[in-house]
Amino acid sequence: MGQSPGTVKISPSLDRRLTSLAPxxxxxxxxxxxSNGEPKHKDRRLTRxxxxxxxxxxxxxxxxxxxxxxxxxxxxxxSRLSDQPSALGTxxxxxxxxxxxxxxxxxxxxxxxxxxxIERIQ
Amino acid sequence: xxxxxxxxxxxxxxxxxxxxxxxxxxxxFGNSRTPGSSxxxxxxxxxxxxxxxxxxxxxxxxxxSFTFPGNPTEYLTKPDVVAPGVEVYSCVPRQKDQTGTLxxxxxxxxxxxxxxxxxxxVAALLMAAKPGAPVDTIIEVLKATAxxxxxxxxxxxxxWGYGIINGVNAFKAL
Numbered sequence: 001m002g003q004s005p006g007t008v009k010i011s012p013s014l015d016r017r018l019t020s021l022a023p024x025x026x027x028x029x030x031x032x033x034x035s036n037g038e039p040k041h042k043d044r045r046l047t048r049x050x051x052x053x054x055x056x057x058x059x060x061x062x063x064x065x066x067x068x069x070x071x072x073x074x075x076x077x078x079s080r081l082s083d084q085p086s087a088l089g090t091x092x093x094x095x096x097x098x099x100x101x102x103x104x105x106x107x108x109x110x111x112x113x114x115x116x117x118i119e120r121i122q
Numbered sequence: 123x124x125x126x127x128x129x130x131x132x133x134x135x136x137x138x139x140x141x142x143x144x145x146x147x148x149x150x151f152g153n154s155r156t157p158g159s160s161x162x163x164x165x166x167x168x169x170x171x172x173x174x175x176x177x178x179x180x181x182x183x184x185x186x187s188f189t190f191p192g193n194p195t196e197y198l199t200k201p202d203v204v205a206p207g208v209e210v211y212s213c214v215p216r217q218k219d220q221t222g223t224l225x226x227x228x229x230x231x232x233x234x235x236x237x238x239x240x241x242x243x244v245a246a247l248l249m250a251a252k253p254g255a256p257v258d259t260i261i262e263v264l265k266a267t268a269x270x271x272x273x274x275x276x277x278x279x280x281x282w283g284y285g286i287i288n289g290v291n292a293f294k295a296l
Contacts, residue, residue, distance in 0.1 A: 009130075032130045035137075044254040046139040054138055088134045111130035 009104045009111045017114075018097040028081070028094045028115035031069070033062040034108055035089050058089035065108035069093070072102045132162040141249075141257045143242045145234035146201040147184035151281065154186040154200050158234075164245070164261050165200050168207025168237040169286060176271065177286075180208050183234055185280040201283040202261075203268050207237030244289040252296050259296070267291035 010018070018027065035058045046054065062085035069091070073079055078095025085091050092115055095103070103109050135142050144163040147155030158165035167183040179185070187199045209230045216224040241264070248260050270277045270285030278284045 032134065035134075042256065042258070045249070045256050051138055058134070058138070088131065088138070090131070090134075113128065113131065 009109060010100070014112070014114050018100055021097050023098060024096055026078075026094050027097060027100055028092065029100055029103075030090050030092050030113040030115050031103060031109050032111040032113065033065050033085065033089050033091065034110045035061045055087045058087070059085045062089035062091060065106075066091075068106055068108055069103065072106070073099060076102055128157045129160050129162070132157050132160040136162045136257065139257055141245055141260060143238055143245060145238045148182040148233050149184045150182055151185050153184045154188075155184065158184075159186065159188070159198075159200050161196075161198055163202075164241065164264065165202050165283075166207075166234055166238045166241045167201035167204040167281070167283060168232070168234045169204045169282075170206040170208040172209065179204060179281045180232070182232070183207065183237075183281075185283075187280045199278045199280050199283065201234075201280075202278070203241060203264060203283045203285065203287050205237040205240035205287050207234055207240075208232045210236035212236060212239075241287055244287055244292065247289065248292055248296055251293060255296055263292045263295045267295050 021027070066080070070080065073093060073095055076095060076099040078093055078099045081092040081094060093099075093103070100112060104112055132142050142157065142160075142163045144158040144160070144165050145155070146158040146165045146167050147153060148168075149155070154165075157163050167185055168180040169177050169183070171178065171180050183201075183204070185201060187197065189198070190196050209232065211228060211230055214227045214229045214231075217227040219225045245260055245264065248263070249255065264287055265278075265284040267288050268283070268285035269288050270279075270282050272279075
């Protein structure tokens with residue numbers, strides 16, 4: 001398996017799948033990026049305005065990590081699939097298994113999810 | 123256990139003060155689905171098979187106890203609560219009538235996905251009643267006021283969690 005310091009950010013099943021893939025197979029993945037947003041209030045629920053502000057902080061924080069992510073994607077092959085982070089500060093990329101492992105090894109990435117179809121539970 | 127990457131995502135959802143109410147899955151006892159198995163989710167099992175008197179957890183409803191890799195002292199039991207999830211009358215994709223026109227359609231369905239909206243609805247009512255109540259508090263009152271057939275002493279367990287939700291008692295406790 002492709003164990004590395006960063007693989008704690010990848011589930012064991014995805015780790016195994018990436019390790020068994022050919023090096024040039026494209027993999028779509030969602031990067032959960034570390035945020036520097038303000039901690040939420042513990043004693044009450046956020047107001048709508050506070051939630052919007054927190055989401056904006058998550059987006060801004062995520063966007064600050066784009067240069068490092070882009071550098072890895074450029075070096076190993078791949079690209080971001082959107083210009084803006086999601087409301088939760090995630091970004092979807094397509095790259096190869098080596099790219100995924102490299103992304104998992106940088107501090108800016110908190111976790112990596114394989115971008116996969118949504119399955120309905122009845 | 124919840125996949126590590128989903129755990130981060132559900133945690134982020136909680137950070138923006140959204141309550142993730144999630145079906146635990148229909149793979150019977152000893153199993154769970156991600157993200158229902160996340161420590162940050164309020165996960166829901168199903169009760170209400172009509173041939174079971176008194177009411178029991180449905181045979182298909184998942185439930186599990188587990189520890190986390192690298193942290194064997196953190197012990198988690200899922201689901202958190204249960205709700206009606208058998209023969210629930212609900213909407214299904216529209217169907218064409220004889221003239222080919224799409225018509226609204228309804229059907230009776232089973233599953234923890236049918237139980238989950240009951241909990242979501244009660245949580246939404248509680249949030250509307252107490253707009254300032256933190257999500258953590260909403261979760262805690264839903265658990266604390268749930269009805270477990272064996273009483274409160276031994277809960278949560280990995281079939282009933284804390285028990286069947288009780289909206290009225292949850293509201294009173296909030």
